Amino acid sequence: MAHLRCDVKSNIMGMTTSLEVVLPDEGQMKDAPVVYLLHGLSDNCSNWSRFTSVERYASEKGAAVIMPEVQRSFYADMALGIDYFTYVQWELPQICGRLFGLSAKREKNYVMGLSMGGYGALKCALTSPKQYAGCAAFSAAIEMENRLQYASGRQARELQAVVGPKGKVPPAMSLYALLKKRKVTQLPKFFITCGEQDGLYEENVCFVDSLEKKGASVRFEHWEGKHQWEVWDKSVRMALEVFLGK
Numbered sequence: 654m655a656h657l658r659c660d661v662k663s664n665i666m667g668m669t670t671s672l673e674v675v676l677p678d679e680g681q682m683k684d685a686p687v688v689y690l691l692h693g694l695s696d697n698c699s700n701w702s703r704f705t706s707v708e709r710y711a712s713e714k715g716a717a718v719i720m721p722e723v724q725r726s727f728y729a730d731m732a733l734g735i736d737y738f739t740y741v742q743w744e745l746p747q748i749c750g751r752l753f754g755l756s757a758k759r760e761k762n763y764v765m766g767l768s769m770g771g772y773g774a775l776k777c778a779l780t781s782p783k784q785y786a787g788c789a790a791f792s793a794a795i796e797m798e799n800r801l802q803y804a805s806g807r808q809a810r811e812l813q814a815v816v817g818p819k820g821k822v823p824p825a826m827s828l829y830a831l832l833k834k835r836k837v838t839q840l841p842k843f844f845i846t847c848g849e850q851d852g853l854y855e856e857n858v859c860f861v862d863s864l865e866k867k868g869a870s871v872r873f874e875h876w877e878g879k880h881q882w883e884v885w886d887k888s889v890r891m892a893l894e895v896f897l898g899k
Contacts, residue, residue, distance in 0.1 A: 654712045661748055665740045673698045673720040675708050682754035686716045686897055691766030691773045698722040705886040714897040719749055728773030732817035742777055763896055765789035767885045779831035782839045789844040789892035791885050795856040797822045843871040844895045846888040848878025
């Protein structure tokens with residue numbers, strides 16, 4: 654596998670930003686499955702590579718993995734900040750297609766993430782469901798409303814910058830509102846995991862229930878574990894197996 658750390662110019666964000674990229678050694682890049690792998694709130698684009706074996710797992714599947722950087726933005730077009738969501742959802746695939754020759758076909762593309770990135774992955778899939786064949790969310794921070802209600806200090810200021818000074822979650826940032834808008838025939842397949850001792854476990858259980866009631870194709874795996882890399886390493890390996898085969 655080729656493992657690259659890239660600095661690229663984003664016109665949407667008006668700045669240079671970083672990526673980590675894993676590319677298969679063999680075959681044509683246009684034929685490789687593409688996984689957009691999103692980081693959590695306290696992470697950056699390097700953490701997936703540093704704390705999991707995702708490169709090895711991707712090598713086994715011949716997959717390309719794109720790990721972007723979005724700071725602590727909750728993958729939002731921020732009310733008082735940068736358009737991170739538009740960058741990840743629209744501009745980043747164009748950049749990766751141009752630089753690496755990766756396919757934009759739905760059947761080749763997947764979005765995954767942990768915690769804040771799990772929320773981001775679900776938001777991407779529910780906003781543009783025809784863009785992805787599958788979506789995986791690990792220990793996802795499902796309910797932005799809960800984040801706003803209980804945030805204080807620095808995190809409260811950060812979230813205000815994300816949603817605006819009125820402190821209300823707009824429909825475009827509510828996973829439940831986005832799910833309600835979609836026809837079940839539009840939706841990709843979902844794979845969701847969470848540790849049973851994770852503080853976000855109940856949020857994930859409730860959202861899986863909503864996906865099932867919608868009629869979506871969803872697989873939910875849970876086991877003993879907290880909000881920790883041991884859970885996410887296992888989760889990303891499982892997700893690649895579920896979507897790309899064993």
